[in-house]
Amino acid sequence: MKKVFRILLWVFIGLVFIGTLVFLYLNSRTPEESYATMTPSRGDIERSTVLTGKIEPRDEIAIKPQISGIISEILVEAGENVKEGDVIAKIKVIPDDSQLSSAQNRVTNAQIELDDATVKYNRDKALFEKKVISREDYETSEKTYRKAKEELESAKDAYNIVRQGVSKYNASESNTLVRATITGLVLDVPVKVGSSVIQANTMNDGTTIATVADMNKLIFRGKVDETEVGSLRIGMPMDISIGAMPDLKPLATIEYISPKGDDTSGANSFEIKAALVIDNPEGLRAGYSANATVILEQAKNVITVPESTVTFEGDSTFVYVLTDSIKKEYTRRPISTGLSDGINIEVKSGIDSTAVLRGAKMM
Numbered sequence: 463m464k465k466v467f468r469i470l471l472w473v474f475i476g477l478v479f480i481g482t483l484v485f486l487y488l489n490s491r492t493p494e495e496s497y498a499t500m501t502p503s504r505g506d507i508e509r510s511t512v513l514t515g516k517i518e519p520r521d522e523i524a525i526k527p528q529i530s531g532i533i534s535e536i537l538v539e540a541g542e543n544v545k546e547g548d549v550i551a552k553i554k555v556i557p558d559d560s561q562l563s564s565a566q567n568r569v570t571n572a573q574i575e576l577d578d579a580t581v582k583y584n585r586d587k588a589l590f591e592k593k594v595i596s597r598e599d600y601e602t603s604e605k606t607y608r609k610a611k612e613e614l615e616s617a618k619d620a621y622n623i624v625r626q627g628v629s630k631y632n633a634s635e636s637n638t639l640v641r642a643t644i645t646g647l648v649l650d651v652p653v654k655v656g657s658s659v660i661q662a663n664t665m666n667d668g669t670t671i672a673t674v675a676d677m678n679k680l681i682f683r684g685k686v687d688e689t690e691v692g693s694l695r696i697g698m699p700m701d702i703s704i705g706a707m708p709d710l711k712p713l714a715t716i717e718y719i720s721p722k723g724d725d726t727s728g729a730n731s732f733e734i735k736a737a738l739v740i741d742n743p744e745g746l747r748a749g750y751s752a753n754a755t756v757i758l759e760q761a762k763n764v765i766t767v768p769e770s771t772v773t774f775e776g777d778s779t780f781v782y783v784l785t786d787s788i789k790k791e792y793t794r795r796p797i798s799t800g801l802s803d804g805i806n807i808e809v810k811s812g813i814d815s816t817a818v819l820r821g822a823k824m825m
Contacts, residue, residue, distance in 0.1 A: 515684020519675035
């Protein structure tokens, strides 16, 4: 019995030893590499860039007063449409004391001159009717009287302009009436009734009463990095994507590329302007954030392969072409590449569309 037990024990030990050797051998072997295969395809390759920017009106006009004073009335609100010539605000003039005093003195002097001319005119008229003086003397007196009368009216009007900013001869065109200079949408009214405003002059830009823009003429304003600005040209099309209106996909055409870079953000970039082509701009607001996609380069109907199948060594590029499907053998072959979109790359020469290429390694 003991002999049988010993035999079984040695058999068990032998099996464990052989199993261990087999396990170590199998694990020491290099696993056979297996790769996916693919064939080139024909298609289009595009290299594009995305610019960030905003939607802005082409013409955004700041309406400023032609006279200094205080806002007495505002007739529009932001969001309203106005036509050229519409009154958007009224200004109450605060007269200058020295100018007011001078104008008052002119009225007083004109009144004195008129009183004197009236007396002489009435006297000469009576003498003329009695044939005491000549017609020439009478007409001279009459002319002096009329001039004095007109001077008084002019002095009173000048006084009224200094005091109220309004002339009775052109009250509808008074400088106290601030009018829209273009037809469009009121974007902003930064002043309130009672605000002091000043007219534009050589020392001051003047107070903005309202900002008006033509929302039928919109542009995309964005920036492009200096590494890509050289690929852009005037007239190139853009696809616009507006974050606030994802269903709206207007087209645009580049009309301006800044000749000078701006490095205020840390990276040197160039301003781009593009005219939007849109039939119905209703709902679009000035300042909406937008992205513009521009195709920088394009190759149509060319042989393409995934860029992951291409090996780059310096200025040379290679692919591995399947030569034996049974033994899974591949031959390294040089190729000439062209445009890449980051996923696929154009193959100009070295292989055709029937070649079977080695792809990614299979796990």
